[in-house]
Amino acid sequence: xxxxxxxxxxxxxxxxxxxxxxxxxxxxxxxxxxxxxxxxxxxxxxxxxxxxxxxxxxxxxxxxxxxxxxxxxxxxxxxxxxxxxxxxxxxxxxxxxxxxxxxxxxxxxxxxxxxxxxxxxxxxxxxxxxxxxxxxxxxxxxxxxxxxxxxxxxxxxxxxxxxxxxxxxxxxxxxxxxxxxxxxxxxxxxxxxxxxxxxxxxxxxxxxxxxxxxxxxxxxxxxxxxxxxxxxxxxxxxxxxxxxxxxxxxxxxxxxxxxxxxxxxxxxxxxxxxxxxxxxxxxxxxxxxxxxxxxxxxxxxxxxxxxxxxxxxxxxxxxxxxxxxxxxxxxxxxxxxxxxxxxxxxxxxxxxxxxxxxxxxxxxxxxxxxxxxxxxxxxxxxxxxxxxxxxxxxxxxxxxxxxxxxxxxxxx
Amino acid sequence: xxxxxxxxxxxxxxxxxxxxxxxxxxxxxxxxxxxxxxxxxxxxxxxxxxxxxxxxxxxxxxxxxxxxxxxxxxxxxxxxxxxxxxxxxxxxxxxxxxxxxxxxxxxxxxxxxxxxxxxxxxxxxxxxxxxxxxxxxxxxxxxxxxxxxxxxxxxxxxxxxxxxxxxxxxxxxxxxxxxxxxxxxxxxxxxxxxxxxxxxxxxxxxxxxxxxxxxxxxxxxxxxxxxxxxxxxxxxxxxxxxxxxxxxxxxxxxxxxxxxxxxxxxxxxxxxxxxxxxxxxxxxxxxxxxxxxxxxxxxxxx
Numbered sequence: 001x002x003x004x005x006x007x008x009x010x011x012x013x014x015x016x017x018x019x020x021x022x023x024x025x026x027x028x029x030x031x032x033x034x035x036x037x038x039x040x041x042x043x044x045x046x047x048x049x050x051x052x053x054x055x056x057x058x059x060x061x062x063x064x065x066x067x068x069x070x071x072x073x074x075x076x077x078x079x080x081x082x083x084x085x086x087x088x089x090x091x092x093x094x095x096x097x098x099x100x101x102x103x104x105x106x107x108x109x110x111x112x113x114x115x116x117x118x119x120x121x122x123x124x125x126x127x128x129x130x131x132x133x134x135x136x137x138x139x140x141x142x143x144x145x146x147x148x149x150x151x152x153x154x155x156x157x158x159x160x161x162x163x164x165x166x167x168x169x170x171x172x173x174x175x176x177x178x179x180x181x182x183x184x185x186x187x188x189x190x191x192x193x194x195x196x197x198x199x200x201x202x203x204x205x206x207x208x209x210x211x212x213x214x215x216x217x218x219x220x221x222x223x224x225x226x227x228x229x230x231x232x233x234x235x236x237x238x239x240x241x242x243x244x245x246x247x248x249x250x251x252x253x254x255x256x257x258x259x260x261x262x263x264x265x266x267x268x269x270x271x272x273x274x275x276x277x278x279x280x281x282x283x284x285x286x287x288x289x290x291x292x293x294x295x296x297x298x299x300x301x302x303x304x305x306x307x308x309x310x311x312x313x314x315x316x317x318x319x320x321x322x323x324x325x326x327x328x329x330x331x332x333x334x335x336x337x338x339x340x341x342x343x344x345x346x347x348x349x350x351x352x353x354x355x356x357x358x359x360x361x362x363x364x365x366x367x368x369x370x371x372x373x374x375x376x377x378x379x380x381x382x383x384x385x386x387x388x389x390x391x392x393x394x395x396x397x398x399x400x401x402x403x404x405x406x407x408x409x410x411x412x
Numbered sequence: 413x414x415x416x417x418x419x420x421x422x423x424x425x426x427x428x429x430x431x432x433x434x435x436x437x438x439x440x441x442x443x444x445x446x447x448x449x450x451x452x453x454x455x456x457x458x459x460x461x462x463x464x465x466x467x468x469x470x471x472x473x474x475x476x477x478x479x480x481x482x483x484x485x486x487x488x489x490x491x492x493x494x495x496x497x498x499x500x501x502x503x504x505x506x507x508x509x510x511x512x513x514x515x516x517x518x519x520x521x522x523x524x525x526x527x528x529x530x531x532x533x534x535x536x537x538x539x540x541x542x543x544x545x546x547x548x549x550x551x552x553x554x555x556x557x558x559x560x561x562x563x564x565x566x567x568x569x570x571x572x573x574x575x576x577x578x579x580x581x582x583x584x585x586x587x588x589x590x591x592x593x594x595x596x597x598x599x600x601x602x603x604x605x606x607x608x609x610x611x612x613x614x615x616x617x618x619x620x621x622x623x624x625x626x627x628x629x630x631x632x633x634x635x636x637x638x639x640x641x642x643x644x645x646x647x648x649x650x651x652x653x654x655x656x657x658x659x660x661x662x663x664x665x666x667x668x669x670x671x672x673x674x675x676x677x678x679x680x681x682x683x684x685x686x687x688x689x690x691x692x693x694x695x696x697x698x699x700x701x702x703x704x705x706x707x708x709x710x711x712x713x714x
Contacts (some may be wrong), residue, residue: 086529087528300654301657305608342608348556349604352549361541
């Protein structure tokens, strides 16, 4: 068999491309990932709840406020917030990686009470509590300007009110600010209202999300705010990173020692896995937290597993006496469905966690799904491409390079 | 490779081992519960203003000397002049004074201490939410595996998953290791690994089942044993690599993620064990039962 130089050149170029991309852009990509509160620390605000007239600050009110704050933090796109109720009337919020602290304060502390008022703007006809939960959407008004549509729980009540004030204005306020004062042309039967008010698309989206998150049951006064260190501490983070590197080196040595040439391919696919997952985290704006790292490790495990399943199958076929190219073909074909089923089952579990989970469960699920998809692409597709190139080059002729002893090979 | 281990023949022993370990964990959960960290229980937060640069480890040592084991303490403030310390105990004023005195003797008179009772509602919500999500995820797994394989495989896989999660939770209760928010992530990771590991073995059993069509107990036993042998090198190698990774984290990762790494380590070991010794064994017993019932039906029909 002649050695095909062309395939070797392609293989080498692929290896160089992977290593060069990972080495040159890897550090930059890693730096662009936002770290969570547990890894990098963040900033914390301590609020005091202020009772309005006729209101009492109870445990339930505080809990409701904390829940509303937690939904608002989702609007900010921060994961892993830490919210705790302290003492009689205080709520402490800790946020990670917030670049614009003033903006965060604004979104958090704003009561966000939406009111529909009588023409003179004095009497409140309907308010945020009448809104259907999750019914606010960013939309466009008839003049094609960005606007927010809301849905009322009680369409009947809204129709009555719009009938009563037909031909007149019904001003819409957010807290004490008038957003718009539409004139009611005719009674509105479907319980839907459009709020326009010189919004940009971004502002309209934010308002819709804020309305969906719900207004705060109480007024919050900021007592103090300051930066906090990570729960892990810089020292521990460094130690964990180092430990991770050692762990990966051990995996590399083990794979090459046990699987020889295919093991080397596995190592290259694992490097691609690590790089691509970081890239995906960076592009998807995933905030990396300890649970995210756990998911990353699980992804490494599944990528290693996919490689091992494929190579074991190839070795098995070789022991039955098949030639190397045909063992590669049938081995990778037969292992494909196994890996596919195992990965899909885990993805289903992760998707459910994402759908029903909150904050860190959700963060874990996103990282896990990313990890599985990337591990499938690298450990199955890339691994197969590289193995095929190597085998087709006719460079790999001895079973020993697959870690198969000649004595183990049976007659076909 | 030439192994000749009769996994199926000793299945009762393996299931007994699992039952004993789970039972121990269950009893411990019942009688002493979990050692919940500050993320889940009310406690006290102490803000210590030190007013000059200080070493975090050194400050933690002061707290340890007062009897707070591996304290959850962090630096904070615009100039890092604060030490935030959280404990799951509710501190009496005497205890707070004690802390203030201790820090004054070490860091001078400028130390100011401020304490607050803390109730972490979000932590508890999260734990509840995680539990519910895992239960719903199990239903999803059962549906998919039933569709692709059969319901016996599906339920056995989910039983193994629950086995692994309960094993780790039980051990954490038994040894009273502290459970915090990250522990939830560790358990979720274990659940993911457990499913992945089990499905690969089941896939091989299914393949051999289609090929051999076993009719007798001996044949069924051989099919399952062969499948376990054929996937054994893979099972060992995969678990070795992930256990290596978790072990390095456990040994070198530092104090704060030690319990996280420990949970992963236990869970990954349990995940590998349960795929071979629990999931496959439950399946083979159940399958044989069904085959016999089908035979009996066929006989009575004649």
